[in-house]
Amino acid sequence: MAQKQQKKVTDLPSLLLELGKSADFIHETMRLHKGKIDLYYFKTLVDLSLMKKDFLPNIKKTESPSLYDLEMTLPFNQVEVSSDVQLIETKLLQGCVCIQTHDSNVEAIIVPLEDDNLRDITVPEVEFSVIGPKQAFIEHLRTNIQLIRIRLPIKEFKVIELQVGTLTKTKVALLYLDGIADMENVNTMKQRIEDIDFDHIDDSSYINQMIEDSSMSPFPQLIDTERPDRVSAVLSEGKVAVLVDGSPTAITGPTTFIEFFSAFDDYFSRWHVSSIIRIIRLFAVTFSIFATAIYVAVLTYHSQLIPRDLLATLIQSREAIPFPPIIEAVFLELTIELLREAGARLPTKVGQTIGIVGGIVIGTAAVEAGLTSNILLIIVALAALASFTTPIYRIGNTIRLLRFPFLFLAQLWGLIGVFIGFGFLMVHLLGLTSLGRPYLEPIFPPRLADFKDSVIRLPFSMQNKRPEQLRTGNSTRFNKKKAKAHHDIDE
């Protein structure tokens, strides 16, 4: 089968014959003043209005139907004459019109007339921000690159174009800033994309999963974003970005664990605010992973841990419950996951209703029926809420997934189990890399300078160096000494 797909057609007539087996492939013979020409194209790929308006009138006007005359007269750029059958095949399949005259059956002229069929550039929906630019990528590679190039009008901004997917022939663009990005990162990324051997590439997330350092890890190791402003910002930090044709998300890397918890609008609000919000987010994530597990551990094994006053409240709420804490917790966690999944699969308006029905009705009913304690309900709901604070969608899913192993460890060995699980998590994160760079940086290896934009975000006046993590070619963003005006009191 694969052999058949790869079968190469070596001469032009048999190529055209082969393509003609498809119903949307058009072969037209046109009579001109002197002689005839043949037009070949896919009517589903070319821009028919452009063809009517500009292409056909100009063809009709030409005096002699020779290839080189046509090449001169057609008012399109990138018109070329070729006898390369492979090239003609590719171009035809990309939406070019191929013209053949009767004086040669090996050469043909290729006119690009592809229909772009663009969607409008819209507001980012996944990474929405109140302040800041309101553009999101669309499915068209050229437009996406354009969105970034407008933001970085410098010659150092380089694009490498690659192609992956034996069936989809997806165009992939690798973006970096020459002289700033570490060429090692660029080459690693390029090599990994080139090494992809897969037939069908639908979205950048396919490529994301294929080029990650460890595909066995539940943690994403490259950040995907739908914001052109975020991409251009990370490019000028010295990172590398990948855009995929047909995908409205870009992949950026190398990245760190902490970066997954920094939203792009942290840069738009004042640094105090965004620093505190980042810390809250990290706290939320920790809470989300451990809260239910600790509840189960404490209630199952370490009831001595609970202060006397709290114990009374807890006992009261658990009095009528016929299950051990673990069953209660798993039941509630699964309910929440169910609600989330149902909400995600349904259209927005119905999804909201489901959320309300599920959250309020089922929750209250479960407590009243004596199936769960209301304290656990609070904890589980808060933990679920906390997991939604992650700005990057992908890591939120990972966080929710992580809760379950901790829950079972807590049931197994109490707090010891939770901390052993934490040990495994820690070792796992320590071993992860993103494009070969340590994933837990700046926490480990500890790099104090890189803390300026990780757990907290210091003011821009202190962000004068690019992250050490990235090993940039030019680490200085601006000269801090020069930027700092020397002045004294009342001057």
Added chain:
Amino acid sequence: MQQPIPARNLVSPVMVLFLINAMQVGVGVLGFPRYVAEDMEYDGWIAVIVSGLITSVMIWVIYDILKKGNGDIISINKELFGKWLGHTLSFLLLTYLLSVTMVVLRTFTEVIQVWIFPNLSTWAITAVYCLLAYYCIVKGFRVVVGVCYFGVLLSLITYLSLIGPIEFMEVRALLPVFNQPADTYLPAIRTMVLSYLGIKMVFIFYPFIKKPETSLKWALLGNALTIFMYLLVSFAAFIYFSPNQLSATIWPLLTMWQIIELPFLERFEYLAIPIWALVILPNICLGLWATSRGYKLIFSINQHQTLIVLLLVIFCLSIVFNTRDLIDRLNTIVSEVGFYITYVFIPILWIVQKLRHKGGSYETNQSG
């Protein structure tokens, strides 16, 4: 000869601080105040400082040996004592390191069994630890260092926890100082140096440090941090317990943790012991990493397979040592051996190397 270690596996000199500190602070800190107090009562803190300083000197000696030998202990032993004797010495040293790892693991298992889960079987805890250590070590030295780093950070809760017993402290109990007879100093110091023994690990990981000769100051700082921690813990223990009480308390630090009370937490030790489970993890990981690496160099075998064998050995031995008495005896024997290795073998090594160095034969070996 030995392959040079690829640059991506090297760690920065600062990490030596964490490596040294993580190796020294383990299960020992939970119990050491009792031992010094047995010899010196409340002057025990002097022994803590003095033995810490002696350890600093030993660190300097170890660095001197390694700097001249320019490699790890295996190549130095081979260089100085010839292939057979050298390898035998290295083998014994590594076996000692392995038994330290085992003792740490076994002792901590006992802590868990005594304080939290009396019915939890030894093999289960050991198996989980072995699994965790395996997962860590197969990822390489960098991850082991990472575990040490987090272990040290987590061990800092000790300082916070000492705030708890403050209200029950009787500072005057420390006075007058120097009221112990001079002949008690030596045994106390000898007991106390045992709590600082982790430094021999430098012998194995030295080539994994970037510009290793610059890391001496970090090693000393790591040791200084240990001294500081021990000092605070012993002060706290001395002024919290009465002498008789202290001699009857096996793990003074744990007993002190018991009285800490937070608004949301009645019994601090139930939280602290699980945290301590991660503080002793570096001991196990680094110990197993070093021994498996050492055996690999001696016998030219695969480190991965060696590691699996060593884990099985530790697992089986932990089950064999199943009574308080045996564990205590094991602890004593391993500490004794450690004492002689540090204070007899290392100085001899140092002197032999000095002599060889003067003789010039070593110099030519190096350049040749």
